[in-house]
Every structure is written in structure tokens, then in C-alpha cells.
Amino acid sequence: MSRRNDKNLLVGLDIGTSKVAALVGELKDDDQIEIIGIGTHPSRGLKRGVVVDIESTVQSIQRAVEEAELMAGCDIHAVHACIAGSHVRSLNSDGVTGVKEGEVTQADVDRVIDSARAVAIPADQKILHILPQEFIIDHQEGVREPIGMCGVRLEAKVHIVTGAMSAAQNVTKCIRRCGLEVDDLVLSQLSSSYAVLGEDEKELGVCLVDIGGGTTDLAVFTDGSIRHTAVIPIAGDQVTNDIAVALRTPTQYAEAVKLEHGCALARLIGHEQTFEVPSIGERPPREFTHQHLAEVIEPRYEELFKLLRNELRRSGLEDFVAGGVVLTGGSARIEGIVDLAESVFQMPVRVGLPQHVVGMPDVVNNPAHSTGVGLLMYARQHRDMHGPELARSRGVKGTWSRMRSWFQGNF
Ligand SMILES: Nc1ncnc2c1ncn2[C@@H]1O[C@H](COP(=O)(O)OP(=O)(O)OP(=O)(O)O)[C@@H](O)[C@H]1O
Ligand SMILES: [Mg+2]
Structure with missing residues (x-):
């Protein structure tokens, strides 16, 4: 296992409603971040961005961190983590x-x-x-x-x-239970903004929208600075729920159908193809058209965009975002989202993928990892405040101290 230079490792822990993702980035000589490890695990202990079950959250964090440690060949001791939810x-x-x-x-x-x-x-x-x-x-x-x-x-x-x-304390508690230190809790959309927005965009004025599983997080930038932030408790989970109700199928199938066939704009569907969905109980599976599915998905995304537009108006900044809207987060991956958003916002819209880092293109090209990548960039900017040692090359001593703190956290 290669030994990494201890000083140059940064760790971001994105504790989301759908997944927990731990990202390890190595700081290069030219100050660029290379992603060298990632671990993700489904998250079951959060609702609408807030921890509601400590045990399951601890387990998800542990799995994600272990996976990231294995891939990066290091021991993780401290993380920058994100915080979200309607309490913000x-x-x-x-x-x-x-x-x-x-x-x-x-x-x-x-x-x-x-x-x-x-x-x-x-x-x-x-x-x-x-x-x-x-x-x-x-x-x-x-x-x-x-x-x-x-x-x-x-x-x-x-x-x-x-x-x-209490929300901040619960996130911190979950992380500490895994034997890790929390260097900083970073607002989720602030973190995403580091990964997906350009300086010129922030200067011109831009509205960042991170649509995750449980919450949609908004941040408005003008003249290069953040001016407004808000959280709306509608996101991908609601879309999945609508599909489950409309097609009368269990949630896990609704989620699978959304990922495979979902489209946010019904008028983009130009064919009559169908797909099969398992029913509830003993009933036989049924067939639906893509058109029917899009007609279920579209109103929920439209409602979300209208709420976001109203929030933007309320902030008084609608006329100052010449750079338009940037959508990110896992739910921004759905087909047709840009056209639908442009028709509601009446301004240019693009999907923002994490940029400004190298390594692991499958991570970099996924908007679901904007927050995780942004945490690494935030950590780089604020590293002097915490000292350089965020992760250490794997060694026996490190493993023992982690086990000790894990036990201390549990008993
Ligand atoms: N291709 C896709 N089409 C539509 N939705 C998708 C796609 N891929 C992922 N999603 C949705 O993205 C959501 C997860 O996004 P993300 O990973 O950003 O959430 P999270 O960060 O865990 O949650 P949150 O930020 O709300 O706490 C899920 O609802 C999932 O259904
Ligand atoms: Mg998120």
C-alpha cells in the first residue's frame, strides 16, 4: 500500500438523505485537488436533511469512511462535513x-x-x-x-x-461516534457552490439549486458573494413517492423506474414505448407508457421550480442573477430538467457538475457529488485554521486509536 504524504490529504463527508459519501482528496504541489478515494453508502437515518436515527447514520458513515480509507490507502481522522435541513x-x-x-x-x-x-x-x-x-x-x-x-x-x-x-449536535455526535473529529460543519449548498460555480458566474449573479433526495438547497450569489440561502423540503424522494402512488408499486421499484425511464418534461417523449412495473401484493405486474410516467414526474418538478422562483423573488434578487440558474444534486440528473426549469424561471439554466478537481471522472461527472467535492475545496481554503493533518497514512497506531474512540463513543 502506497504511503501518502500525511499533510496533503483532505476529507469531505457528505451526509445526505439518500447517501453518505466520504471523499478523500490529495492536495498537489500546484494546489490542485486529486480525488484518490471515495466511499458511498445508502443513508437511512436522515429525513429531509436532518438526522433522525443516530444508529443507522453512524453505520452509514462508518461504511462510507471505511470504503474511502481502503481506496485511498489512508486512515481518516477528521472530516469536513455538511449540514442541511429546513432548520437552516x-x-x-x-x-x-x-x-x-x-x-x-x-x-x-x-x-x-x-x-x-x-x-x-x-x-x-x-x-x-x-x-x-x-x-x-x-x-x-x-x-x-x-x-x-x-x-x-x-x-x-x-x-x-x-x-x-440540536441538528448540528446530532451530526457531530454521529461523526464522533465513528471515532472521527469534525473540523467544520459546512452548509450544504455553500459547499456545492465551491464545486460547480465559476468565479465569473458568481460575479455576474447566479442562483445555485442543489436538488437532493430529501431537500432542495438554494444559494444566490451576486457581485462575487453569497446573498441569500434557503432550504425547501421537496426533492427526489417526493418524486419517487408520487410515482409509487400513481403506479401503485413499492417505493424501491418506483425509484428504479425513475432512474431508468424518468423524464421531467412529458412533451419530450416522442414514442409509445412501455415498461413493466411490479404491483403490490399478489397482483400481476402492469405496463405503463413513458408518457404516463413523465406526466407523474413533471408536476412535482414544476411545483419545486415555482417554489424556488417565489423564494428568489422574495429575496429581491431575481433581477440580479444574470448568470441564470445552475442545477445540481442527484435529482438534477433527470432528462428534460433544463427545458422545464427554463420555462418556469424564464432565464438560462444549466446542470452543474463538480469541477476544479482531477481524478476519478465517474465522481467528477456526477452532480450528486457536488457537495462532497465542494467540501474538499472548502477544506483546502480553510486548512490553515485546522492544521494540516486531516488524514494519516494507514498504520497500526491509527487503527488502534480509532477502535478506542469508537468504543468510547458506543459505551
Ligand atoms: N438519473 C436520475 N434521475 C432522476 N433522479 C435521480 C437520478 N439519479 C439520482 N436521482 C435522485 O437523486 C436523489 C439523490 O440525490 P443526492 O445524492 O444529491 O441526495 P442527498 O445528497 O443524499 O440528499 P439531500 O441533499 O437531500 O440530503 C434521489 O432522490 C435519487 O432518486
Ligand atoms: Mg445533498
Whole structure:
């Protein structure tokens, strides 16, 4: 087994409603990330993005992490994990401070961010991110990098993301039970944005939509910064459920039919071909046309896009997203989704695949892994905060310490 340079490994753990995916990325000399290991396992302990069953979530994480360790030839000790769910709230805030020595220093920036975070948030919510949008120095707006600039008054505009304390604690608990440390909890759509959006798109204004199994996560960027985030509790699971009800078939067959024959736009179906679906109980299997299936799927995607359009309008940013809408997440893989979304949003739409990393094209080309790949990119950007050692080459000592912490977590 090849020994990897310990310092250069990053680990992302995407705990989704449909799957848990652990991704190991190696940081190259040119700062590029190469994916060297991935493990995925179906997730059964989450509902709508939130942990509802600790035991099954722990098992899924363990399986996914073990698989990723085996593939990458390393021991994983700490991860960057994602958090999602309708408990996530966001707001814009600003702060102001005096510049102490005539030139902005890191201490001034820390102080102004601190003053911007002084907003009343409910006691059961925890701040997940404070994302700077822009700085204003002596009324000069639009400053991105204030350190070193001269002035007397420093203002900051920030986007604050909060999440339910209990939801964050439960995710952390599940990860710790597997003997792993949590370096950071990252908002799911923020993480996906790292993987699928380009800088020019964020500058121009873009709406990112991650349609997973349990939740659809939205993030709006303008002028290069995040302005609005929201979570809608409708996604692929509802589509599968609609198919199960309409075709009167068990959920697992409905899911299989969706993946194999699903189309989000009924008018794209130009043939009369049929497929067979098992029925419930002792009844014989029945045949349906692709047209019929698309007529079941389309209204649910349409409803979702209308909710997203309303959310975009409510945020007041609809006219500022000249870059259009970028769809990602597993449910963005369905045929016809771009045409349907364009007809609802009335703006350009594309499907965003994870970019900016190398290795394992089957991972890179799957929008279901946008969050996982984005976590690696987030980890790279914030690695100095946590020290370099996120994973270690496999060794006896590492395995023992993991077993010990696993036992400690269980008893
Ligand atoms: N080819 C496809 N066509 C339609 N739907 C698909 C396809 N492939 C995957 N999906 C759907 O994508 C969903 C899973 O997406 P993803 O892996 O992004 O979810 P997740 O990250 O686990 O969930 P969440 O982000 O909501 O917590 C499932 O509902 C699945 O049915
Ligand atoms: Mg997801």
C-alpha cells in the first residue's frame, strides 16, 4: 500500500438523505485537488436533511469512511462535513469599527466581523457561517480585501447562516461516534457552490439549486458573494413517492423506474414505448407508457421550480442573477430538467457538475457529488485554521486509536 504524504490529504463527508459519501482528496504541489478515494453508502437515518436515527447514520458513515480509507490507502481522522435541513436560517447583517492604526489589519477585520455578528438569533439556533460580502472603508464601497488599506472607519456586510443547535449536535455526535473529529460543519449548498460555480458566474449573479433526495438547497450569489440561502423540503424522494402512488408499486421499484425511464418534461417523449412495473401484493405486474410516467414526474418538478422562483423573488434578487440558474444534486440528473426549469424561471439554466478537481471522472461527472467535492475545496481554503493533518497514512497506531474512540463513543 502506497504511503501518502500525511499533510496533503483532505476529507469531505457528505451526509445526505439518500447517501453518505466520504471523499478523500490529495492536495498537489500546484494546489490542485486529486480525488484518490471515495466511499458511498445508502443513508437511512436522515429525513429531509436532518438526522433522525443516530444508529443507522453512524453505520452509514462508518461504511462510507471505511470504503474511502481502503481506496485511498489512508486512515481518516477528521472530516469536513455538511449540514442541511429546513432548520437552516440566514440573514444579512453589517458591522462597523474604527481602524486602529490608520491601516486595516487582521485585528480590525476580526473586530468588524465580530460587531456584524452581534444580532439577536433564537436561543436554539447556532451560527454556522459568517460570510463576508464586502467591506466599506471611509464610505468607499465594494472592497474585497481590506487588509493593508488606509482609512479610519471600517464597515463590513456579512451573510449569517444559522442552524438548529440540536441538528448540528446530532451530526457531530454521529461523526464522533465513528471515532472521527469534525473540523467544520459546512452548509450544504455553500459547499456545492465551491464545486460547480465559476468565479465569473458568481460575479455576474447566479442562483445555485442543489436538488437532493430529501431537500432542495438554494444559494444566490451576486457581485462575487453569497446573498441569500434557503432550504425547501421537496426533492427526489417526493418524486419517487408520487410515482409509487400513481403506479401503485413499492417505493424501491418506483425509484428504479425513475432512474431508468424518468423524464421531467412529458412533451419530450416522442414514442409509445412501455415498461413493466411490479404491483403490490399478489397482483400481476402492469405496463405503463413513458408518457404516463413523465406526466407523474413533471408536476412535482414544476411545483419545486415555482417554489424556488417565489423564494428568489422574495429575496429581491431575481433581477440580479444574470448568470441564470445552475442545477445540481442527484435529482438534477433527470432528462428534460433544463427545458422545464427554463420555462418556469424564464432565464438560462444549466446542470452543474463538480469541477476544479482531477481524478476519478465517474465522481467528477456526477452532480450528486457536488457537495462532497465542494467540501474538499472548502477544506483546502480553510486548512490553515485546522492544521494540516486531516488524514494519516494507514498504520497500526491509527487503527488502534480509532477502535478506542469508537468504543468510547458506543459505551
Ligand atoms: N438519473 C436520475 N434521475 C432522476 N433522479 C435521480 C437520478 N439519479 C439520482 N436521482 C435522485 O437523486 C436523489 C439523490 O440525490 P443526492 O445524492 O444529491 O441526495 P442527498 O445528497 O443524499 O440528499 P439531500 O441533499 O437531500 O440530503 C434521489 O432522490 C435519487 O432518486
Ligand atoms: Mg445533498
